[in-house]
Structure formats: structure tokens, C-alpha cells
Amino acid sequence: MLDENDIVCKNDGGVNYCEKDNQAVWGRSGHFRNVGFFSSYERKYEYDTAEQLTFRTFGFMGKIIPMEDGRVWEIVN
Numbered sequence: 001m002l003d004e005n006d007i008v009c010k011n012d013g014g015v016n017y018c019e020k021d022n023q024a025v026w027g028r029s030g031h032f033r034n035v036g037f038f039s040s041y042e043r044k045y046e047y048d049t050a051e052q053l054t055f056r057t058f059g060f061m062g063k064i065i066p067m068e069d070g071r072v073w074e075i076v077n
Helices: 071-076
Strands: 007-012 015-020 023-034 038-047 052-060 063-067
Touching: 015 038
Parallel strands: none
Antiparallel strands: 007 015, 015 023, 023 038, 038 052, 052 063
8 A cells, every 4th residue: 555655664773754755754543444355444644744645445355445535435444
């Protein structure tokens, strides 16, 4: 998911940090749900400017599908 959204995470002397478009982004929250035949994953990041990024994916039978917030996401999550 990080690669698909151009987020690069690094470890600098024991400190982990991530960048997107050469700007630092910080992981704020997230969750993973596995219900046997499907799974969902959501991760929120924030720039230093307080702008937030949210990534959601839905996995079903070996396929990973990017999701948007909305009715379908509410049902599977």
C-alpha cells in the first residue's frame, strides 16, 4: 500500500519516518480487520501542515482493492 501511494519510509538512527512527495508524513492511526474470507485495512497519515491522507483497502480472495470512504466501506468495515 505504501508503494502504490508513493510513501517511502526510512529508519534514520533508530527513528522511523515516512515521506510523500519529499514531505514528511506521520502515521496517526489505522486498523486491520481479517474476517476469514475478506480483510480490510485503513491507515491515516498527516503532513506537518495538518493535511491528512487516508488509505483504505479491501482484500477478497487474493485481490486487493483500493477503497474510498462511503457506503461500501461502512458495510465491509
